[in-house]
Amino acid sequence: MSEREHRSPGPWDACAGARLHIVTGKGGTGKTTAAAALATALASGGGRVLLLEVEGRQGVASLLERSPLPHEERPVLSAAGGGTVSVLAADPESALKEYLELFYGIRRAGRALSRLGAVDFATTIAPGLRDVLLTGKATEAVRRRKGRGGRTSSAPAGSPFTYDAVVMDGPPTGRIGRFLDVNSEVAGLAKAGPVHDHAERAARVIRSESTLVHFVALLEEMPAQETRDGIGELSALGLNTGAVLINMVRPELLDDAGLEAARTNTLDRDALTAGLTAAGMSDPAGLATGLEDELHAHAVRAGLEAGVREGLASLGSPVLELPLLERATGERAVQHLAHALTEQGVGR
Amino acid sequence: MSPAHRSGPMDVDALLDDPARRIVVCCGSGGVGKTTTAAALGLRAAERGRRTVVITVDPARRLAQSMGLESLDNTPRRVLLPENTPGELHAMMLDMKRTFDQVVEEHADPARARQILDNPFYETLSTGFSGTQEYMAVERLGQLRESGEWDLIVVDTPPSRSALDFLDAPERLGRFLDSKLMRFLTEPAGSGPLRLLGAGVSMVTSVIGKLVGAQFLNDLRSFTSAFEAVFGGFQERAERTYQLLQDPGTAFVVVSVPEPDAMREAAFFVRRLASDGMPTAGLVLNRTHPLPEGPAARLGPEEAEQAAQALARTGKHPLAEAALRLHAERAHVRGRELLLLDRVLTAHPDVRVSEVAALAGDVHDLTGLRRIGDLLAGAGPVGGDPAAGTG
Structure with a gap:
């Protein structure tokens, strides 16, 4: 992906080497949308990327306005330049069955387990097991190489990876530390044996250079605060944090002087009224009063947003911005945002 | 421009003033402002004369600080309000392990309690178990209600994956603790009625043993026998505890924001409350973007956009x-918000709505919470005359 040369260094450069991208953020910041856009941007130019959903809420399906997706990797989005994004809505039960089959060769046991509600049971008495199964699924996809049967174990070590990158639409910031801290998660589980090995393999990938955790934030105080706290928490756990993705950024319509005038209610009212008259609006003077209020509220908010943006920039993580899309929804929105990320250097 | 509002705005003050109203539960999906709504309702109730306690589950220190408290714990702490305030406001943060400990200590003799509390599985159950937090919130609510000290208890529900988790928690916990599989695993080998199921089951136990470890199963076994001895059927207890939520003195406030996912969750919740016979006091719609009254409110997004484009061509204005x-953008946002609200109201025409317009900044202090309370009580555009009460 280095055909496009001689570009000035961008914020994403620091993240370009990673293969597992875990996306977190405060609830309501648009994690799923950002994760889908990131996956699509990473696939642009012919890449193969897996977008993995672990919260069991079918967020990707609802984002793309589709019916629920199965626990099965299938190509769902195409990216610029012939890339594809496959999506997997991972659920712990299927992951457990796969895992039993892989390690014990017992497919039948899986069915018996489901019938007796044993998977629910095991993941309930040991909540860490659920997280281990899901992080294990992500790291397995990262390590998987092309070969007969598509299994890591059956592919020769030198063959190319099945996916260039894996993007996980992860749990929200409040749960991400616990979710990824696989080692302590399994502390209460079997001290030896396949689960333990499985967890250790997952932990090695998650703690390696090739994994980055990205934070989705908004230009609002609370999401910014959670981003700050989350970066601190994950760094303390020894995990690598990646970029801060500021979502839903509005285009600025006024220049600095205009914003200042709007904020201090010193806009040129006559010019505004004249403009509205020229545009053929009825009751231009009345309309100007209303629009002035809107401009004032906008300028106050823009001032607060500038402060939040500064705070996010001072965290020392690369910062990327995703524009607010009022009109595009579904796949079109994802493509728009992916393009915005590509322009900021993602995927090159 | 006004939404198809079928049953009128939610009367927040009537809700808070009713002496028969003892519990208000704020529920909704994560990130919709439940905690702030609960705190604002609590403050308003206190300022209207009630002795109020707010139970929050949000560990964010910001909320504690906005009420002038350094931090919150499992015991209600009094919030310092102006001297002439007729009621009182207290606040606490749910400590689910501490609450669980208290429940155990209350019901078991000291020796048995130790046996339960020291078991490694208890640690998992009381801290990591999905459903424990929701269930313990209701246990704590029961304790406070029982104490008779409070006129009104306002509860903020845990940030679950789904808002419905709050209602499903006791069933989930009960189903688990009383499950056949649990009984089978915890009974001495070969003695339970399930042994008749034969090899299939023993293979299942062996697989579970491999997954979670033999020691873990032993801990689980001794835990359940001690727990059984103290609590009998857990599900029964859980169901009794949850009856509090169906009490006529309890009302639910569903909190949402005008985003598709949150509104879908809110609609689910309203439906579920109705089918469970729990009273919905109303829907709080946070962070909306109403247009200012006047000619601007009547200018649609397309018309504004076209006019802007016409001016752009002249380059003169x-x-x-x-x-x-800017107006086109705002009018578009507003139109979408009203559409989302209308969808919920079409399906649930009886739901009363209280709209809280997005504030420029976050709430940092009691003044901010009071302002939210004013908006909740009808200073918002859906709730009444937008010009009134904004000062």
């Missing part, structure tokens, strides 16, 4: 052009 573009 940059200020009016920017103002029209």
Whole structure:
């Protein structure tokens, strides 16, 4: 992906080497949308990327306005330049069955387990097991190489990876530390044996250079605060944090002087009224009063947003911005945002 | 521009003032402002004369600080309000392990309690178990209600994956603790009725043993026998505890924001409350973007956009052009919000709505919470005359 040369260094450069991208953020910041856009941007130019959903809420399906997706990797989005994004809505039960089959060769046991509600049971008495199964699924996809049967174990070590990158639409910031801290998660589980090995393999990938955790934030105080706290928490756990993705950024319509005038209610009212008259609006003077209020509220908010943006920039993580899309929804929105990320250097 | 509002705005003050109203539960999906709504309702109730306690589950220190408290714990702490305040406001943060410990200590003799509390599985159950937090919130609510000290208890529900988790928690916990599989695993080998199921089951136990470890199963076994001895059927207890939520003195406030996912969750919740016979006091719609009254409110997004484009072609009126573009964006946002609200109201025409317009900044202090309370009580555009009460 280095055909496009001689570009000035961008914020994403620091993240370009990673293969597992875990996306977190405060609830309501648009994690799923950002994760889908990131996956699509990473696939642009012919890449193969897996977008993995672990919260069991079918967020990707609802984002793309589709019916629920199965626990099965299938190509769902195409990216610029012939890339594809496959999506997997991972659920712990299927992951457990796969895992039993892989390690014990017992497919039948899986069915018996489901019938007796044993998977629910095991993941309930040991909540860490659920997280281990899901992080294990992500790291397995990262390590998987092309070969007969598509299994890591059956592919020769030198063959190319099945996916260039894996993007996980992860749990929200409040749960991400616990979710990824696989080692302590399994502390209460079997001290030896396949689960333990499985967890250790997952932990090695998650703690390696090739994994980055990205934070989705908004230009609002609370999401910014959670981003700050989350970066601190994950760094303390020894995990690598990646970029801060500021979502839903509005285009600025006024220049600095205009914003200042709007904020201090010193806009040129006559010019505004004249403009509205020229545009053929009825009751231009009345309309100007209303629009002035809107401009004032906008300028106050823009001032607060500038402060939040500064705070996010001072965290020392690369910062990327995703524009607010009022009109595009579904796949079109994802493509728009992916393009915005590509322009900021993602995927090159 | 006003939404198809079928049953009128939610009367927040009537809700808070009713002496028969003892519990208000704020529920909704994560990130919709439940905690702030609960705190604002609590403050308003206190300022209207009730002795109020707010139970929050949000560990964010910001909320504690906005009420002038350094931090919150499992015991209600009094919030310092102006001297002439007729009621009182207290606040606490749910400590689920501490609450669980208290429940155990209350019901078991000291020796048995130790046996339960020291078991490694108890640690998992009381801290990591999905459903424990929701269930313990209701246990704590029961304790406070029982104490008779409070006129009104306002509860903020845990940030679950789904808002419905709150209602499903006791069933989930009960189903688990009383499950056949649990009984089978915890009974001495080969003695339970399930042994008749034969090899299939023993293979299942062996697989579970491999997954979680033999020691873990032993801990689980001794835990359940001690727990059984103290609590009998857990599900029964859980169901009794949850009856509190169906009490006529309890009302639910569903909190949402005008985003598709949150509104879908809110609609689910309203439906579920109705089918469970729990009273919905109303829907709080946070962070909306109403347009200012007057000619601007009547200017639609397309018309504004076209006018802006016409001005752009002349290049002569940059200020009016920017103002029209900004308005087009806001009118579009507002239109979408009203559409989302209308969808919920079409399906649930009886739901009363209280709209809280997005504030420029976050809430940092009691003044901010009071302002939210004013908006909740009808200073918002859906709730009444937008010009009134904004000062």
